[in-house]
Amino acid sequence: MTKHSRLSRRGLLKKGAVVGAAAVAVAGAKAPAHGEAPADAQAPAVVTNRLFKAWISRGTGRNRTTLQDVRLRPPTGRQVVVRTEATNLCYSNSALVLGLQDPPPATGAGPAGNALAAGTTNMALIQGHGGVGIVEAVGPEVRRVQIGDRVCVSGTPQCGSCYHCLRGRADVCQLLGRNLPTDFVPIAEMRDGTPVYANSHIGGLAELMVTFEEWVVPIVSKAPAVDLGMVLGCVSVAGLGATTSGTLAQVLPGSSVAVVGCGPLGLSAVQGARIAGASTIIAIDPVKARRDVASKVGATHVLDPNAESNVIEKVRSLTAGPTSRAWSGGRDAGGRRIGAGADLVVEAAGVELATPRVERGPDPTGILPVQQAYEMASSGGDVITTGLIRGTITLPAFLFAIGGVSHHGGQAGGANPMRDIPRFVEMLHSGRYDTKAMVTRTVPLADMLGAYEEVIYRQVVTTIMTA
Numbered sequence: 332m333t334k335h336s337r338l339s340r341r342g343l344l345k346k347g348a349v350v351g352a353a354a355v356a357v358a359g360a361k362a363p364a365h366g367e368a369p370a371d372a373q374a375p376a377v378v379t380n381r382l383f384k385a386w387i388s389r390g391t392g393r394n395r396t397t398l399q400d401v402r403l404r405p406p407t408g409r410q411v412v413v414r415t416e417a418t419n420l421c422y423s424n425s426a427l428v429l430g431l432q433d434p435p436p437a438t439g440a441g442p443a444g445n446a447l448a449a450g451t452t453n454m455a456l457i458q459g460h461g462g463v464g465i466v467e468a469v470g471p472e473v474r475r476v477q478i479g480d481r482v483c484v485s486g487t488p489q490c491g492s493c494y495h496c497l498r499g500r501a502d503v504c505q506l507l508g509r510n511l512p513t514d515f516v517p518i519a520e521m522r523d524g525t526p527v528y529a530n531s532h533i534g535g536l537a538e539l540m541v542t543f544e545e546w547v548v549p550i551v552s553k554a555p556a557v558d559l560g561m562v563l564g565c566v567s568v569a570g571l572g573a574t575t576s577g578t579l580a581q582v583l584p585g586s587s588v589a590v591v592g593c594g595p596l597g598l599s600a601v602q603g604a605r606i607a608g609a610s611t612i613i614a615i616d617p618v619k620a621r622r623d624v625a626s627k628v629g630a631t632h633v634l635d636p637n638a639e640s641n642v643i644e645k646v647r648s649l650t651a652g653p654t655s656r657a658w659s660g661g662r663d664a665g666g667r668r669i670g671a672g673a674d675l676v677v678e679a680a681g682v683e684l685a686t687p688r689v690e691r692g693p694d695p696t697g698i699l700p701v702q703q704a705y706e707m708a709s710s711g712g713d714v715i716t717t718g719l720i721r722g723t724i725t726l727p728a729f730l731f732a733i734g735g736v737s738h739h740g741g742q743a744g745g746a747n748p749m750r751d752i753p754r755f756v757e758m759l760h761s762g763r764y765d766t767k768a769m770v771t772r773t774v775p776l777a778d779m780l781g782a783y784e785e786v787i788y789r790q791v792v793t794t795i796m797t798a
């Protein structure tokens with residue numbers, strides 16, 4: 332037993348920050364080819380005095396995010412330094428980046444607080460949800476990746492040894508919750524010595540992402556960075572995870588899928604449903620431009636929830652199948668509910684962080700779309716929720732108790748990063764996942780802030796930042 336093996340997970344995360352760089356090699360050392368590295372560890376490569384540009388969010392109000400030159404701290408332990416190639420400007424981060432919302436206090440922060448960077452107001456934090464890039468340096472304990480590897484810095488970690496990972500639920504890996512201010516370690520310093528931290532141990536809105544090896548997935552691909560940044564963004568992984576990972580529910584060929592909310596997550600779920608072979612794919616979104624993209628990437632029907640007098644009944648009628656006759660393969664619920672309902676419903680609407688400058692949905696809290704999603708599902712069907720919503724959900728008790736609908740509140744759509752992310756790359760390589768229809772805008776690092784304005788007001792589908 333080494334001293335390290337007795338440390339808690341939280342201790343291991345913190346250790347990366349406090350252990351000195353005892354063994355320092357020259358940065359840029361030739362990377363061994365795949366398969367040449369020893370099985371246990373590799374020589375550390377530490378970049379010293381490296382300056383890089385990073386968007387730092389700190390304080391409150393509209394000007395809380397500024398572009399700064401910061402100095403990289405030497406990576407230690409299981410830290411990995413990744414040169415950012417591309418990252419998606421995730422909607423869930425937008426209010427914190429733009430200062431339209433301040434981080435909540437740390438006290439009482441539960442899982443929702445984690446997602447909102449509770450208690451980080453006065454920390455110099457690089458926001459962002461991971462991305463795609465090239466490994467520049469690794470700490471001495473890193474085994475998963477090597478210098479020069481192209482990697483996805485995943486929004487979801489996979490340690491591979493916690494209870495959740497071991498039972499096939501890496502989407503809720505124990506490390507996911509290690510996301511409070513006390514868990515963070517400094518990765519860089521500002522000019523005045525202020526320590527800089529990375530949101531969720533990943534960051535993204537910077538030239539470098541400094542993370543831990545549990546958050547990186549090696550990808551072997553020569554695809555353009557923007558395409559990889561799209562298909563491997565947190566939202567796309569969740570949409571494809573919900574429909575193709577099989578962790579939470581199965582999409583069988585010929586089945587029916589409804590997707591409520593068609594931002595990049597919902598549109599990725601539409602694509603995943605198509606890739607999985609669903610025959611009826613119903614995309615529901617108030618924004619016409621998003622419904623148009625849904626039609627391009629695989630939806631067989633698109634619905635405007637503001638225009639439909641009863642969107643639940645509409646979905647149930649579209650999924651009724653060729654017959655409702657008894658003894659002949661009828662699909663309805665025996666008359667209690669009209670029509671059949673979708674075999675799988677993916678909720679991807681989420682909460683409204685600012686009033687959109689395009690068509691608004693029926694409920695800014697995101698609660699109504701969840702209720703509707705539940706009632707759109709077939710008896711015996713599944714509902715996967717993915718949106719970040721607030722409030723309390725009310726459902727018809729009879730339906731909830733014995734209606735036969737199974738709800739899955741997974742994270743990242745149940746995607747298992749090390750297993751599924753390489754598959755998503757293959758979906759890109761084979762042309763099955765369409766990035767072109769999804770990326771509405773590409774911007775360089777310097778233009779991030781203005782581009783995020785368009786994201787929060789829902790004037791784009793996806794914006795990819797390149798660094």
Ligand SMILES: [Zn+2]
Nearest residue numbers: 421423460565
């Ligand atoms: Zn995200």
Ligand SMILES: [Zn+2]
Nearest residue numbers: 490493496504
């Ligand atoms: Zn784990």
